[in-house]
Amino acid sequence: MRQADSQRDNAAIRALLDQLAEAWAGGDGAGYGAAFTEDASYVTYVGTHYRGAAEIGAAHQALFDSFLKGTRLTIEADDLRFLTDDVAVLVSRGATGKGRPGKPDKIQTWTLVRGADGEWRVASFHNTRHQRLMEGVSFRLQPATRPAVGR
Structure with missing residues (x-):
């Protein structure tokens, strides 16, 4: 992928995340769902699996x-990688809350695809609660479990 395209696609994906946050803040379920593909897979942090926009x-x-x-919804992109010109994987941190959400307490994995219309949408999403205490215990008892990526 050419650098200019990568920058444009990066910006388009970030705009998609902003669209999700705006729909969330507005209590707009249809607007939120519109960011997903018709056959999207969505797994919540409690394990509920929804299918389709x-x-x-x-x-x-x-x-x-x-x-x-x-x-309100906060999404902080951690790692965005383009697997092909039309497929990207994003790992993000997020939070929800009234007013201004606190420190992100969830980690999400997104698969994003560019549709035939040229627009990016979410094809799959998986959300899990970040359990800092358990993670810290694991790192302390078995330091080799600590990921190389700084947090």
């Missing part, structure tokens, strides 16, 4: 109308 949007609307009402 429509189901992801509908489930999030129910959440925005209840448990997640008035919350």
Whole structure:
């Protein structure tokens, strides 16, 4: 991939993440779901698996109308890699909360694809809670488990 294309695609993917955060803040389930492919796979940190943009949007609307009402989403990109011109993998850290979310307490893995229309969308998403205490214990008891990537 040419450098100029990589920069443009990087910016487009970051704009997609901003779109997700804006839809979340607005309590807009359909807008949130629109960032995903029709057959997307979405796994929440509690293990719920949603399939497809429509189901992801509908489930999030129910959440925005209840448990997640008035919350905001923070997404901090950690590692964005382009596997091909039309496929990228992103590892991010995130948080949700009322007002300004605190320190990211979840880690997400995203597979992003460029559609025939040239737009990037999320094909798969997996979210897990970052368990800092358990991680710290693991690193202390077995230092070889600490990843090389600085955190």
